[in-house]
Amino acid sequence: MAESIPYYHPIGKEIEVFSHAYQNKLPVLLKGPTGSGKSRFIEYMASQLNKKLLTISCHEETSSTDLIGRFIIKGAQTIWIDGPLTIALKEGHIIYLDEIAEARPDVIVAIHPLTDHRRELYIDKLGETFKAHEDFMLVASFNPGYQRGFKELKPSTRQRFVAMSFNYPSAKIEAEILIIESKLETEMAKLLVALGCKIRNLTELGLTETVSTRLLIDAGKLIKSGLPKRLAVKVAVVEPLTDDPQILTALNDLTDLMI
Numbered sequence: 001m002a003e004s005i006p007y008y009h010p011i012g013k014e015i016e017v018f019s020h021a022y023q024n025k026l027p028v029l030l031k032g033p034t035g036s037g038k039s040r041f042i043e044y045m046a047s048q049l050n051k052k053l054l055t056i057s058c059h060e061e062t063s064s065t066d067l068i069g070r071f072i073i074k075g076a077q078t079i080w081i082d083g084p085l086t087i088a089l090k091e092g093h094i095i096y097l098d099e100i101a102e103a104r105p106d107v108i109v110a111i112h113p114l115t116d117h118r119r120e121l122y123i124d125k126l127g128e129t130f131k132a133h134e135d136f137m138l139v140a141s142f143n144p145g146y147q148r149g150f151k152e153l154k155p156s157t158r159q160r161f162v163a164m165s166f167n168y169p170s171a172k173i174e175a176e177i178l179i180i181e182s183k184l185e186t187e188m189a190k191l192l193v194a195l196g197c198k199i200r201n202l203t204e205l206g207l208t209e210t211v212s213t214r215l216l217i218d219a220g221k222l223i224k225s226g227l228p229k230r231l232a233v234k235v236a237v238v239e240p241l242t243d244d245p246q247i248l249t250a251l252n253d254l255t256d257l258m259i
């Protein structure tokens with residue numbers, strides 16, 4: 001049975017831009033905060049373009065070896081195992097390096113020749129260079145948290161990508177997403193979105209990350225399954241955001257007021 005197309009509500013011109021980048025074999029960088037729909041978007045695009053998607057969630061230990069491949073010892077033999085990047089490159093899939101700035105610097109070095117006209121990967125352990133399959137595409141995501149101490153991406157790396165900013169959708173679209181993703185009734189979805197917007201505007205709270213669409217959806221699912229609505233918001237939205245007792249109290253009070 002064919003897999004169903006992931007639900008994605010466009011926010012701007014991202015579908016058009018991505019399709020053109022794909023046609024022109026240009027790598028794409030999705031910039032935006034956690035839970036703003038970047039992963040869902042790439043799943044949707046891969047499905048639309050009928051491409052296989054390989055996703056790597058990068059973290060501080062992610063090295064080029066994890067992406068490119070390694071030798072393993074099997075019995076008396078040493079055999080080479082391709083990593084996901086090499087597989088995608090040879091077979092012509094889309095590879096998505098989620099939170100690329102978190103990865104070790106050698107990952108960035110390894111992908112550079114893949115992000116320009118060369119479209120090739122040099123595997124030093126094999127002493128070989130591989131040309132990318134015609135359909136291969138590199139996509140990365142990055143959370144520009146400059147004011148919050150998140151890792152930055154060097155300009156020399158950023159400039160190798162077509163870049164698109166993702167942000168939280170307008171209240172109308174976010175409510176639609178909530179209704180579809182959490183099966184919530186319209187009125188409740190609107191209340192959750194209003195609360196989300198209110199918290200996002202409270203910049204004086206100094207939250208490192210603010211309310212994402214994902215958190216609102218989680219709250220919506222808990223409410224839909226029968227958890228009392230204020231409790232659902234407290235555990236799905238407020239508690240994940242902060243440990244500061246004063247901010248917790250302020251957000252819980254706001255929840256009681258609005259929900």
Ligand code: ADP
Pocket residue numbers: 007008009010011032033034035036037038039040041169177181213214217
């Ligand atoms: P990110 O990759 O930016 O951290 P995700 O793509 O995982 O965020 O988004 C979190 C969740 O929010 C998704 O699983 C989806 O349910 C929902 N979501 C966010 N934006 C959209 C959108 N534009 N269309 C549909 N669902 C969305």
